[in-house]
Amino acid sequence: MDASPTRARIPLLAGARGAGALVLGGLDLDTLLSRSLVAPDATFVTSDQHTLLMLNSIDMTGDEAHALGAGRLNHGFASLGLRTMLSTSTLGSALGVLTRYFTTCSSVLRMRIESRGDFVEVSLRAEGRDEARCEVLEEIWFNALYAFMSWFVGRRLPVVAATVARLDHPSAHRVHWAAGAPLTRGEVSSLLLPRACLQWRRQVEDVEEPVWEALRFWMDDDVRPHAQTGLRSVFSRFETPAGLRLDDAFDQGVGERQMSRRIKAEYGATFRDLRADALVDVATRLLQTTDVPIDEIGAQLGYAEERSFRRFLRNRVGRTPAQIRRAGARAPRTSDEAVRSRIHALTRKMEL
Secondary structure, three states, X not given: OOOOOOOOXXXXXXXXXXXXXXHHOOOOHHHHHHHOOOOOOOOEEEHHHHHHHHHHHHHHHOOOOOOOOOOOOOOOHHHHHHHHHOOOOEHHHHHHHHHHHHHHHOOOEEEEEEEEOOEEEEEEEEOOOOHHHHHHHHHHHHHHHHHHHHHHHOOOOOOOEEEEOOOOOOOOOOEOOOOOOEEEEOOOEEEEEEHHHHHOEOOOOOOOOHHHHHHHHHHHHHOOOOOOOOOOOOOOOOOOHXXXXXXXXXXXXXXXXXXXXXXXXXXXXXXXXXXHHHHHHXXXXXXXXXXXXXXXXXXXXXXXXXXXXXXXXXXXXXXXXXXXXXXXXXXXXXXXXHHHHHHHHHHHHHOO
């Protein structure tokens, strides 16, 4: 399956050394590729396929440490970690409880948070029998941690810099494929974030399947590079976001001007931009998954005239409703849906 141009293209298994480490962990490479719907001659995979590869390696070894660490991480380790994060209200407190959780419940992973002036460094250290395999494990878990943190705050985190311990990392001295930040080699795997991110508030509620919900957010966010923010949950309960007012969505008992400043500081975008992103999401879904006429979709979303709806989408994403609908018809959905279905089935095994 070829990578869609709208999705990240990742070197297969993040390089030969990564593949070798997983094989040393007890995996049959051909079986792993087959179960992950990856062609035997593929050189790149999509981010969805990469996620499925990692989940299949967990399933085939029965170990959320991929049989690469000093000990095992039984099914439920990631799920319980996410649930500890959901017991808190800010990213800083979530990372604090997660650090303690790793220390208490794992002999494999150690997490550390250090302030560096206006920035904070989040680092991971894997313990194991072999340095090379530990470096691979750190990379795998750091990708997962970044996805979990992004899900927690409802958008991708603005990573300033990233380091990895692997000398042969396929993104070395370029840009990390997941974090989107300049990447260098260091002693441990780490992400450097603006310190203000620690005050960002949780944007998700308690859910029955946190691993699946976090990965689904990550995968959905990955195919929307045009969106200024991944924060869609604020608007998900409103059927007509086009007419949504600030005090409808954020009833905080404060003035509109003060609330606007808070939104800008917390989400990095204005309320109007957040509302527009939510509207684009809803409009795209309806245009590409239903046969409802364009004027009816516009009316459903709060536009009295089709030309106003058409003008909004053209100004926002550079395409008309008809062009968005045609693009959806051309998209190779079958293989993507098959990958998602297998991901969901595997995450069920990891939930507590």
